[in-house]
Structures are given as C-alpha cells and as structure tokens.
Amino acid sequence: MTQEFKxxxxxxxxxxxxxxxxxxAGATKLEIKPTLSVVRVMCSSRVxxxxxxxxxxxxxxxxxxxxxxPGDCHYEQGNYYARRRFALLKKILESLDLEADxxxxxxxxxAEGKRYADIVNDFAEKISRRGPSPLRNHSKI
Amino acid sequence: xxxxxxxxxPGAVPxxxxxxxxxxxxxxxVTDFLKTLMDQGGLDALLVPVEVPxxxxxxxxxxxxxxxxxxxxxxxxVMSVQGGRALSSLTKHGTPWLHIAAVMRPCEAxxxxxxxxLKQVRLDNVVLITIDCPGAxxxxxxxxxxxxxxxxxxxxxxxxxxxxxxxxxxxxxxRFSLTGLEDGPSEGPAPDDAPASVDIHIGxxxxxxxxxxxLPVTPSGAEILKKTGLEADRPTAGWxxxxxxxxxxxKEKRQAAHEEFRKDITGLDRFLTVFDPCINxxxxxxVCPVCYCQxxxxxxxxxxxxxxxxxxxxxxxxxxxxxxxxxxxxLGRMSHMVLSCVSCGACEDAxxxxxPVGKVFSWVADETQxxxxxxxxxxxxxxxxxxxxxxxxxxxxxxxxxxxxxQSTEVKENA
Ligand code: SF4
Ligand code: SF4
Ligand code: SF4
Ligand code: FES
Numbered sequence: 001m002t003q004e005f006k007x008x009x010x011x012x013x014x015x016x017x018x019x020x021x022x023x024x025a026g027a028t029k030l031e032i033k034p035t036l037s038v039v040r041v042m043c044s045s046r047v048x049x050x051x052x053x054x055x056x057x058x059x060x061x062x063x064x065x066x067x068x069x070p071g072d073c074h075y076e077q078g079n080y081y082a083r084r085r086f087a088l089l090k091k092i093l094e095s096l097d098l099e100a101d102x103x104x105x106x107x108x109x110x111a112e113g114k115r116y117a118d119i120v121n122d123f124a125e126k127i128s129r130r131g132p133s134p135l136r137n138h139s140k141i
Numbered sequence: 142x143x144x145x146x147x148x149x150x151p152g153a154v155p156x157x158x159x160x161x162x163x164x165x166x167x168x169x170x171v172t173d174f175l176k177t178l179m180d181q182g183g184l185d186a187l188l189v190p191v192e193v194p195x196x197x198x199x200x201x202x203x204x205x206x207x208x209x210x211x212x213x214x215x216x217x218x219v220m221s222v223q224g225g226r227a228l229s230s231l232t233k234h235g236t237p238w239l240h241i242a243a244v245m246r247p248c249e250a251x252x253x254x255x256x257x258x259l260k261q262v263r264l265d266n267v268v269l270i271t272i273d274c275p276g277a278x279x280x281x282x283x284x285x286x287x288x289x290x291x292x293x294x295x296x297x298x299x300x301x302x303x304x305x306x307x308x309x310x311x312x313x314x315x316r317f318s319l320t321g322l323e324d325g326p327s328e329g330p331a332p333d334d335a336p337a338s339v340d341i342h343i344g345x346x347x348x349x350x351x352x353x354x355x356l357p358v359t360p361s362g363a364e365i366l367k368k369t370g371l372e373a374d375r376p377t378a379g380w381x382x383x384x385x386x387x388x389x390x391x392k393e394k395r396q397a398a399h400e401e402f403r404k405d406i407t408g409l410d411r412f413l414t415v416f417d418p419c420i421n422x423x424x425x426x427x428v429c430p431v432c433y434c435q436x437x438x439x440x441x442x443x444x445x446x447x448x449x450x451x452x453x454x455x456x457x458x459x460x461x462x463x464x465x466x467x468x469x470x471x472l473g474r475m476s477h478m479v480l481s482c483v484s485c486g487a488c489e490d491a492x493x494x495x496x497p498v499g500k501v502f503s504w505v506a507d508e509t510q511x512x513x514x515x516x517x518x519x520x521x522x523x524x525x526x527x528x529x530x531x532x533x534x535x536x537x538x539x540x541x542x543x544x545x546x547x548q549s550t551e552v553k554e555n556a
Contacts, residue, residue: 049473049476049477050438050469050473050476053468053469053472053473053476054444054466054469057466057468057469058454058466059454059457059458070532070533071532077530080530080531080532081527081530083534083535083538083539084513084527084529084530084535085476085527087512087513087535087538088476088509088513088526088527089476090538091508091509091512092472092475092476092479092505092508092509094508095407095504095505095508095509096406096407096408096412096505097407097408097409098407098408098409098412098472099409104540105538105539105540106539106541107539119540119541122540123540134409135409135468136458137458137459138409138413140413140417140462140467141413141462141466141467
C-alpha cells in the first residue's frame with residue numbers, strides 16, 4: 001500500500017468572510033486540494049467544541065475553523081470568543097497529548113481568495129505529512 | 142469588557158481573628174459558633190451539613206432552629222452532595238428575602254463562586270463561610286463500612302493530611318484552607334477592595350489547638366462577627382504560617398502526582414484505556430457542581446444519528462461500538478467546564494467503576510486554567526475566561542501565527 005495518503009479534512013467556515021473567501025478562490029480558479037469538506041457556519045463563534053471533537057471522533061484527519069479577521073466579525077466579537085474557545089480546546093488536547101496539531105484556526109476575509117487557497121493547501125499538506133488520524137480506525141472508538 | 146488582569150489573589154488574610162475556646166473539641170466549638178451566628182448574627186437561616194437521624198450520613202439542611210445545629214458540622218466524613226450544588230438548588234432563583242450563611246468546605250465554596258458567575262447561585266444575600274478542611278473519605282468505602290469509616294475519619298481529622306485514608310482528590314488538595322491563600326500574594330495589608338471569595342473562614346490549624354479562629358475576610362463577614370459579640374483580637378500569623386507549611390507540602394505532593402499522571406493518562410491509547418470501563422452512566426457529570434446545564438448535550442438525542450449513518454461508519458471502519466463515541470462525552474464535557482473545575486473529586490467518588498475522572502479533570506484544569514490567568518473559584522471578581530477576551534492574545538494558536546505582527550492595525554475598534 002504505497003498509495004499517497006489523501007487526508008480527510010473538515011472546514012467550518014464563517015459565512016461572512018471565510019466562506020466568501022472560499023467562493024472567491026473558486027471563482028478565480030485558484031488551485032485547491034480537494035480534501036476539505038466545507039461546513040458553512042454563521043460565525044466562527046458558532047463552532048462549539050463538540051463540532052470539532054465529533055469530526056475528529058468520526059475520523060477526520062484535521063479540522064479547520066476559519067472566520068473573519070479580529071475586529072471584522074459580522075457580529076463584532078464572535079471571533080474573539082471563538083479564539084478563546086479554540087485556545088481552550090487546543091490546550092486540552094495538548095495537555096492530554098491527543099493530536100492537538102490536527103486542529104487549526106485561521107482568519108480569512110471575503111477578499112482573500114488567495115489566502116484561502118494557501119491556507120487550505122498548507123493545511124492539507126501538513127496533515128498529509130502527519131498521516132491518518134489514529135482515531136480513524138481505533139479499535140476502542 | 143474588562144481584560145483579564147494578573148490575579149491579585151485574596152490578599153486579604155486578616156491580621157486578627159476572633160477566638161473561640163474549644164474545651165470539648167473543635168467540632169463542638171464549630172457547632173457553638175454556628176449557634177451564636179444563628180442567634181446573634183442577624184441571619185435568617187444556615188445552610189450546613191446535618192446528621193441524618195440514626196444514620197452515619199449527613200445531608201445539606203437549611204436550619205432555622207438553632208437546636209438543630211447540635212447535629213450540624215461542615216466537615217462530615219464524606220462529601221455527599223457537593224455544597225456548591227446544594228447552594229445552587231437553594232438560591233438559583235434568587236434569595237431576596239432571606240439572609241443566610243452557607244458553611245462549607247473550601248472546594249465547595251469555590252464551586253459556589255463559579256456557579257455564581259454562571260448565574261446558578263445567588264450570593265448577594267449569602268454569607269459564605271469556609272473551614273480548614275482535613276479532607277474526606279472515599280464515598281464507596283464509607284458506605285460499605287460506615288463504622289470503620291468513622292473510626293478512620295477521626296484519624297483524618299487529627300492528622301491533617303498525614304494519613305492514607307483520604308480520597309485521592311483530598312490527598313493532593315492544596316486548597317484546603319482560606320481560598321486564594323495558595324496562589325495569592327502573602328505579604329502586606331490587603332487593599333480595601335481585595336477580591337475574596339468567602340466572607341468568614343474558620344481556622345482549625347491555629348497554634349492554640351484548644352480553640353478555633355474566626356477570620357473576618359470581607360467587611361460583611363467582619364460585621365456579622367461583630368454582631369455575635371466576638372472580638373477579633375487574636376493575631377492570625379501563627380495560623381497562617383501553619384497553613385502555609387502544610388500548603389507547601391501539599392503543593393509538592395500535587396506536583397509529584399501530576400508528573401505521574403502525565404505518564405498515566407496522556408496519549409490516545411492511555412487516555413482511552415483510562416476510560417475503558419466507563420458504563421456511560423453520566424454520574425460524573427450529574428454530581429459535578431459546575432456541570433449545571435439543565436439539558437446536557439450528551440443527554441440529548443441530538444448526538445445520535447440514523448442507523449444508516451452508523452451502518453456507513455461501521456462499513457468503513459469494519460466495526461463500531463455502541464453507544465458510539467464514548468470519548469466524545471468526556472472530552473466534550475471537559476471542553477465545556479474544565480476552566481471552572483475546582484478539583485473537588487465528587488466525580489470520581491460517584492463513578493461506579495472507579496475511573497479516576499477527577500484525576501483526569503483536575504489534571505487538565507491545572508494545565509489549562511493558568512493559560513487564561515484564571516483559578517476557578519478564587520476570585521469572585523474575575524470573569525469566566527470564556528465570557529471574556531482580549532483583542533490581542535493567543536497569537537500563537539492562529540495559523541498563520543499572528544505573533545510579532547502589528548496586530549493593532551487590523552483591529553478595528555468597535556464603537
Ligand atoms: S478537595 Fe480539598 S477542600 Fe475539598 S474536601 Fe478534599 S481536602 Fe477538603
Ligand atoms: S470535574 Fe470532578 S473534580 Fe472537577 S469540579 Fe466537577 S466533580 Fe469536581
Ligand atoms: S461516572 Fe464513571 S462510568 Fe459513569 S459516565 Fe462517568 S466515567 Fe463513565
Ligand atoms: S461572522 Fe465571521 S467570525 Fe463572526
């Protein structure tokens with residue numbers, strides 16, 4: 001089995017910025033690795049830790065949360081709260097040594113098609129190098 | 142929104158305290174004090190553990206008649222219902238017409254403070270009183286043999302953490318005394334607005350073992366003590382240095398225990414192994430004082446899918462266990478409440494299959510709370526970390542990392 005590993009990624013994208021950024025990336029025909037399953041959310045602060053954990057438990061190799069740049073959230077402060085929640089989840093996974101590097105938080109505006117493509121491609125590459133998530137087929141899960 | 146600041150700690154170790162002699166033992170002295178409080182402190186009622194008649198157990202009782210206090214004690218041999226939870230059931234919907242005092246162990250008072258921030262406890266009419274805590278016995282062992290338990294608890298109450306009978310949470314507890322003393326600054330007088338989480342603290346570790354100290358921590362605590370006619374004229378320095386000595390030992394113990402935990406519980410395989418015996422009863426959540434949600438996500442049907450979805454997952458994986466995703470409950474619960482975890486150990490006391498839930502949660506609490514400059518239950522004025530933010534923080538967790546960038550140009554001030 002020397003087939004190249006294609007990661008299975010989940011992206012929670014905020015409707016107002018990052019999702020529009022993804023749209024722009026598509027419209028301008030930027031090359032994006034087809035590894036990210038996109039879930040549109042109304043704000044990065046909508047992403048409860050359960051959504052991230054469920055994706056991981058169900059075998060996602062990586063989870064991306066993307067929202068508006070700090071200061072630009074459509075709901076003014078959502079992304080600041082999102083960042084704290086993400087920080088907590090990241091620190092929990094780090095402290096338990098549970099694949100913390102498989103989750104990522106990025107800020108992508110509606111105008112940043114190129115940044116979207118870069119971030120998604122970089123994330124896909126990073127996780128490809130990292131290999132499949134051990135949760136995918138763990139006998140205890 | 143005020144940014145979180147360096148915590149100032151309680152600062153407020155009062156220099157002097159009232160002294161109550163205890164010719165018949167400290168337990169009796171504490172009871173006497175509660176009676177005086179009730180009769181002269183201007184309070185309508187006391188919430189305190191009281192012996193259930195003809196049983197070896199205690200229950201939280203709101204006492205209005207001071208005779209009942211003969212059977213009351215804030216330090217029963219086991220922790221039955223966590224005090225924070227008891228206070229929540231009493232004050233959740235407000236206490237406008239009652240002026241009560243709640244007398245509890247430090248970890249219970251911490252939970253009450255967290256619950257107040259979560260709007261599950263009202264403290265506005267409550268005098269919070271804590272007591273130096275020698276720890277508690279494991280609940281299951283006590284229930285199996287209460288007589289032996291009571292015998293053992295005598296040793297526990299006398300030996301101040303130097304015994305092998307304590308629950309694991311108590312064996313490594315470094316917050317058994319006045320809340321905040323363990324991480325606040327010790328020197329110098331406290332500023333008038335020094336944050337404090339309790340009003341009165343009962344010191345049992347004073348140099349004069351023939352009495353108890355009553356420390357007026359807040360102005361309202363001082364006022365109530367004054368009403369009882371007890372003069373705060375004993376220096377607390379001796380008590381404080383005893384507490385600090387024990388604290389130092391306990392902190393070292395906690396540190397050592399945590400290094401060991403790192404080997405026991407970190408890494409996916411070990412983490413899953415810890416939770417192998419879990420029967421998914423959710424007891425740990427139901428007894429946890431800071432798990433307050435009326436409807437927990439993990440008790441809803443929302444998390445379950447149609448069987449075709451499970452069939453699909455099972456087909457891809459080759460097998461799937463049911464109920465699915467045992468890991469999700471524990472990690473999900475943790476990600477919701479661990480910043481408020483007070484390391485009280487109620488969860489592992491309640492686990493029917495002896496999973497060290499409290500060990501895992503308090504380990505993660507110790508690892509995560511400092512990152513937010515937070516210590517659960519220490520300071521009433523400190524906002525909950527997840528209900529607060531700074532515009533510039535945690536740059537290291539963003540990808541690409543925003544550290545070192547002039548972020549302020551990006552940050553738009555919201556009017
Ligand atoms: S955890 Fe600490 S405060 Fe709570 S019962 Fe045990 S020793 Fe007392
Ligand atoms: S998780 Fe356990 S130790 Fe932490 S507050 Fe809840 S019951 Fe207490
Ligand atoms: S109390 Fe124990 S068995 Fe029950 S859900 Fe919690 S860890 Fe699992
Ligand atoms: S609307 Fe985009 S992060 Fe809140």
